[in-house]
Amino acid sequence: MTSKIARFALAAAITLTIGSVSTRVLGHGSVTPQKVDTTGLKPLGDTWLTVNPYRGDPVAIKIGMSAYGQNCARCHGLEVISGGIAPDLRYLDAGEAGDEWFIGRYQHGSARDGKVFMPPFGPVLGQETGWAIRSYLDTVHQE
Ligand code: HEC
Known part of the structure; x- marks a missing residue:
């Protein structure tokens, strides 16, 4: 059973991960x-x-x-x-x-x-x- 809070936390974690990954890619210059x-x-x-x-x-x-x-x-x-x-x-x-x-x-x-x-x-x-x-x-x- 996934509670609403857990789902929210998961979504937030994914958003954060995507955010930091794209910052990193930009930082090194996309090829x-x-x-x-x-x-x-x-x-x-x-x-x-x-x-x-x-x-x-x-x-x-x-x-x-x-x-x-x-x-x-x-x-x-x-x-x-x-x-x-x-x-x-x-x-x-x-x-x-x-x-x-x-x-x-x-x-x-x-x-x-x-x-x-x-x-x-x-x-x-x-x-x-x-x-x-x-x-x-x-x-x-x-x-
Ligand atoms: C990912 C890095 C990278 C990017 C982006 C890049 N180059 Fe290069 N380029 C190199 C490297 C490394 C060499 C040396 C290649 C070798 O030693 O064979 C090189 C070599 C060259 C050479 C031959 C230089 C010489 O002294 O003989 C030219 C001309 C050149 N690049 C033009 C460009 C142009 C124009 C662009 C943009 C449209 C570009 N490069 C984008 C890494 C890059």
């Missing part, structure tokens, strides 16, 4: 890619390009900055300053020289020996978002 609104960017179709079609476009840079903050900063660092858990993306080759390497990593992520170092973003966020992030990264590039 689910966050959809990005690419309104204002020219659609690029299904074939992945190897050169950034948006370079220098202020709209792309703005979208890319926000997309970076939502999807990349938790590993690569706020404002692209790495805290050491993932490479510092300010030092990627700038411009065309680094485009293909960048988009390959973005699209496929990185895994070795069955361990995922970086999840793939291509299938979920698409190349428009990838090239927007690349446009932003070019603006913070360091030699």
Whole structure:
């Protein structure tokens, strides 16, 4: 027999547990890619390009900055300053020289020996978002 009080206590305990679990997940940063609104960017179709079609476009840079903050900063660092858990993306080759390497990593992520170092973003966020992030990264590039 479950009394009303016991049922109430159980419900409260479950609520508390769910509450603390979701706080914990948020605290560590969820790894689910966050959809990005690419309104204002020219659609690029299904074939992945190897050169950034948006370079220098202020709209792309703005979208890319926000997309970076939502999807990349938790590993690569706020404002692209790495805290050491993932490479510092300010030092990627700038411009065309680094485009293909960048988009390959973005699209496929990185895994070795069955361990995922970086999840793939291509299938979920698409190349428009990838090239927007690349446009932003070019603006913070360091030699
Ligand atoms: C879960 C953590 C994580 C997230 C989130 C993440 N990365 Fe990475 N990324 C890594 C790690 C770790 C590496 C190094 C991989 C290796 O050593 O193979 C890496 C490597 C890279 C590289 C190659 C860097 C180099 O110096 O060669 C690029 C480019 C890159 N990430 C872009 C991105 C972008 C863009 C995003 C957001 C859309 C992103 N990453 C999100 C962890 C992450």
